[in-house]
Amino acid sequence: MNSLMQILPLIELSITTSVICIWALQKFSPNPFSFTVKIFLVLLIGNVLFWPLGLGMELPLVAYIRGVTGDLSIVLTLLLWSSLLPSSKPIPMTFRSAVAIVAFCFYPFALGLGMMDPYAWGYGSFPFLIAVIVFAVICALANWTKGIWIIAIAILAWAAQWHESSNLWDYLLDPFLAIWALVSFFGMLYRRRRDKARSGYLFRPG
Numbered sequence: 010m011n012s013l014m015q016i017l018p019l020i021e022l023s024i025t026t027s028v029i030c031i032w033a034l035q036k037f038s039p040n041p042f043s044f045t046v047k048i049f050l051v052l053l054i055g056n057v058l059f060w061p062l063g064l065g066m067e068l069p070l071v072a073y074i075r076g077v078t079g080d081l082s083i084v085l086t087l088l089l090w091s092s093l094l095p096s097s098k099p100i101p102m103t104f105r106s107a108v109a110i111v112a113f114c115f116y117p118f119a120l121g122l123g124m125m126d127p128y129a130w131g132y133g134s135f136p137f138l139i140a141v142i143v144f145a146v147i148c149a150l151a152n153w154t155k156g157i158w159i160i161a162i163a164i165l166a167w168a169a170q171w172h173e174s175s176n177l178w179d180y181l182l183d184p185f186l187a188i189w190a191l192v193s194f195f196g197m198l199y200r201r202r203r204d205k206a207r208s209g210y211l212f213r214p215g
Contacts, residue, residue, distance in 0.1 A: 018080055018172065019059060023071045025081060027054035028089045047093045080172045082183040083163035091155060101153050102197060107144070109194035112187030115178075131176035138164070141181065 031050050035042055042050070058071040066073070091097055119128040130137040141160065148156030160181075166172070167180040174180070 019069065019071050019075065020055075021086060022075050022078070022081065023055040023059040024051060025086050025089055026058055026071060026074060027051045028093060030054050032089075032092070044093070044095045051093070078185070079183075080174065080179070082186055083166045083171070083180045084159055085183055085186040085189075087159045087162060088186075091159075098155075101151060101156075102193070103151055104148065104153065104156055105190050105193040106197070107147075108182070108186060108190035112182060112190055115182065116184075116187065119178075128176065128178055131178035133177075137177065141177070 028051065031042065031047055031054075034050070058074070059069050061067070061069050088100065115127050117123075118125050141164065145157050145160040148154075148160065163180045164177070167175075167177045172179065
């Protein structure tokens with residue numbers, strides 16, 4: 010059982026890393042990949058990452074990747090995996106903005122700024138769990154069904170102790186998700202400011 014629990018996170022990260030590789034390859038391809046091609050690439054890249062290849066490395070390549078990144082949050086993992094689906098829609102900016110605001114408030118205090126430690130809330134705090142459920146309800150009201158499922162699965166994974174961590178925060182948020190959300194959030198602010206400036210230039214008197 011213990012060996013299985015050690016293998017499953019490596020399989021999970023192999024798939025996630027494969028999805029990121031596909032995303033990078035897609036950027037250089039003039040045509041979008043079909044769903045069949047994406048699945049083939051996930052299996053191909055995932056196997057290359059998961060099985061030891063020798064070359065002086067005692068462990069699979071994904072084990073070294075995990076040593077650097079740790080276990081990614083379930084939320085980020087599912088967001089990446091769901092991007093392979095043919096019916097995948099863009100992630101709402103409301104969700105990106107909410108994650109950016111939470112990350113901007115969470116990490117400074119979690120790293121020791123001030124007397125409050127929000128990270129401690131993740132150890133079975135009932136009010137924090139209710140807050141997460143309320144956030145899922147907000148996703149439902151925003152008509153983003155995928156967000157409800159992602160948050161629900163993250164809570165179930167935490168309850169089942171899927172990863173080594175027993176803190177709910179680690180299933181909901183990680184530095185990579187936070188960086189992505191912050192870049193998206195500030196990028197949105199920049200684009201709005203730029204569009205407003207252009208609008209003012211085009212419609213100014215004379």
